[in-house]
Amino acid sequence: AQTVTQSQPEMSVQEAETVTLSCTYDTSENNYYLFWYKQPPSRQMILVIRQEAYKQQNATENRFSVNFQKAAKSFSLKISDSQLGDTAMYFCAFMKATGANNLFFGTGTRLTVIP
Amino acid sequence: GAVVSQHPSRVICKSGTSVKIECRSLDFQATTMFWYRQFPKQSLMLMATSNEGSKATYEQGVEKDKFLINHASLTLSTLTVTSAHPEDSSFYICSARDPTRVTYEQYFGPGTRLTVT
Numbered sequence: 016a017q018t019v020t021q022s023q024p025e026m027s028v029q030e031a032e033t034v035t036l037s038c039t040y041d042t043s044e045n046n047y048y049l050f051w052y053k054q055p056p057s058r059q060m061i062l063v064i065r066q067e068a069y070k071q072q073n074a075t076e077n078r079f080s081v082n083f084q085k086a087a088k089s090f091s092l093k094i095s096d097s098q099l100g101d102t103a104m105y106f107c108a109f110m111k112a113t114g115a116n117n118l119f120f121g122t123g124t125r126l127t128v129i130p
Numbered sequence: 131g132a133v134v135s136q137h138p139s140r141v142i143c144k145s146g147t148s149v150k151i152e153c154r155s156l157d158f159q160a161t162t163m164f165w166y167r168q169f170p171k172q173s174l175m176l177m178a179t180s181n182e183g184s185k186a187t188y189e190q191g192v193e194k195d196k197f198l199i200n201h202a203s204l205t206l207s208t209l210t211v212t213s214a215h216p217e218d219s220s221f222y223i224c225s226a227r228d229p230t231r232v233t234y235e236q237y238f239g240p241g242t243r244l245t246v247t
Contacts, residue, residue, distance in 0.1 A: 048234045048235075050235060058168075058221060058223075058240070059238065059240045059241070060174075060225070061238075065234075065235055110234055110236075115179060117164055117179055118225075118236060119176075120173045123172075
């Protein structure tokens, strides 16, 4: 079974500063995908960034980047130059590359950007 | 592209009645859709995987006779909560994957808030 752990229920960061959200996972799969989703107060789930496990290079999307450590089964999200609009719940998620393509979610981290 | 809609966004029903929630992929065909439930301040819990033209696959602990899923076309899946009770009040979210895309992310609908009185 796959499990995803987010050990930080809540975090805060000053506007324009950098923050890192942690995520670890457990799986026996070798091929899989990892995602960070953002859920703002509207509750619409928005994809922030994705990482294919077979890629060694860390994914980057503008101010968002990940630190993917496959051996350690760690997948942290770094948000640079934090903006007020980044305030949201952030969920780390795992998907197997074969078979059922459902997502396994972590418990989430509530991020608050302080002006 | 890759937009998923849900209807209604909010519904209130009386205990004992049934309510149907629709999930549509607007600009792609989805052979598989997923239904999640989210309690306040909690994560998303997968309820079932909806496959076009076949029976849904339910997660352990989810009553298939209570949460009826129909995926009659490549762009529409419905979740019917039958004989609703107050404990069924929750936020229900659907998602779908675009099989034509090489990436594997799921696209989520905006969710439906169900309140059973």
